[in-house]
Amino acid sequence: MDKRLVVARRELASLRSEKTIVLAVLIQLFVAAFSSFLAVGLVSLYDPSAAGNQFTVEFAVTGEAGDDLAPVVEHEDGWEAVRYPSFDAAMDDFRRGQVHAVVRPALDPDDRAQVTAVAPDGNVRTTLVVTQLRELLDAFESQERGRLASRLERQPVELPPETRSSPYFGFTYTVLVPLLTFLPVFISGSVAVDAITEEYDRGTLELLRVTPLSGIDIVDGKLLAMGVLAPLQAGAWLALLSFNGTSVANPVEILLLVTAFALAVVALAATLALGFRDRKRAQLLFSLGLLVVFSVTYLLPESPANTVAKLAIGTPTRLTHAMVAVYALSAVAGYLAVRWFVGRRGLGE
Structure with a gap:
């Protein structure tokens, strides 16, 4: 085992000269260290409606059923109804930017409401306005x-009670x-691919072969270095998240899962x-293979991302533990x- 540790220490020491890897680690460190601040901006991209309380959406309400829609608008914080006598007048102010959207509800002969909605196109606020408009239509x-409901001849199945969770909670844990x-x-x-292929490119593999190290020892050392690096980073990120006020449950099981994935991914890379x-060929095939493998995992009863989210929230099920x-x-x-492959083919042949 000492021989493998020597190879592992050599690999970890060489990572300090890899500027790309160091930069990637620093970016992750920045995200984890300032997660509480970054979440505010990132949640706006993840769920634009989360910014609704900081931005008042003005809806131009017109049409014969406008009196029914206006109270729905005024009921919600962050929404404001502006009544217009006609659709053309509302569209004029919409084009001048005085209102954010136009809604015109109309009643058909069966007394059912049909709503015509107009939202901005290509505006920086388009996504937020469209999201708020969709919520308005759902409420209406x-x-x-x-x-x-009194006109129904049969009682439909009751809808489940509406529950609303914080978008920050969902974004953080999912x-x-x-x-x-x-x-x-x-x-x-990715580093494991470089670590092995560079031995062939530089011709240093032959130098390792003349040492007491066997081919399996060399590969084991490289896998150990790369396999340990991932859980160490993940553990540091989870600690920083906890320090910033994001509590993470079941950290040991999460790190076990990360270690398992690191070992599997590094084995694929090797x-x-x-x-x-x-x-170049190995990196390309590794990227494609990794994409395929992780896509296939979403066909499982529980995907890896869901497993981590349930563990972090503290609501794992038996299936969650079984998937780990x-x-x-x-x-x-x-x-x-990988060990069988190395033992059968060797490294230098």
Whole structure:
């Protein structure tokens, strides 16, 4: 085992000269260290409606059923109804930028409301306005369903109670935490490809071969260095998130999952690097293979991102724990496959 540690220390020491890797680590560090500040801006991209309280959307309301729609607008904070006598007058002010959107509800012969909505096109506020407009139409639909409920001949199935969670909560645990846990895994795999292919390019593999190190020792050392790097980074990011007020439950199991994925991804990278021995081809196939593998995982009963999110929130199920075990066993199988590949083909042949 000491021989493998020597190779692992050599690989970790060489990473300091890799500016791209150092920059990637620093970017992750910045995101984790300032997550509480970055989340405010990033949530606006993840869920534009989260910014609704800081931005008042003015709806131009016109039409014969405008009196029914205006109270719905005024009921919500961040919405303001501006009444217009005609649709043309509302459109004139809309084109001049005095209102953000135009809504014209009209009643058909069956007393059902049909709403014509106009939103800005190509404006920097378009996404937010469209999101708020969609919520307005949902609220108006709920009101109309309640108003016309007495006309129903049969009682429909009751809708589940509406629940609204904080967009910051959803973004943090479904996007930010999985991103910071899996990004080091991807980087470790990419570095593993370079670490092996560069030995062939520089001709230094022959120097390692004349040492007491066997081919398996060399590969084990490289896999150990790259496999340990990912959980160390992920652990640091989780600690920084906790320090910034984002509590993360089940950190040990999350790190176990990261370690399993790191081992599996690094094993895939090592197999491709040993098989092709060319950096460009190996990196291309590694990127495509990683994309395919992670896409396939979303066909599983629970995807890796959902597993991490449930663990971080503190609501894991039996399936969640079972998926962690499946990933761990798969990683061990991948590692054993690499050792078999090296033992059968060797490194220098």
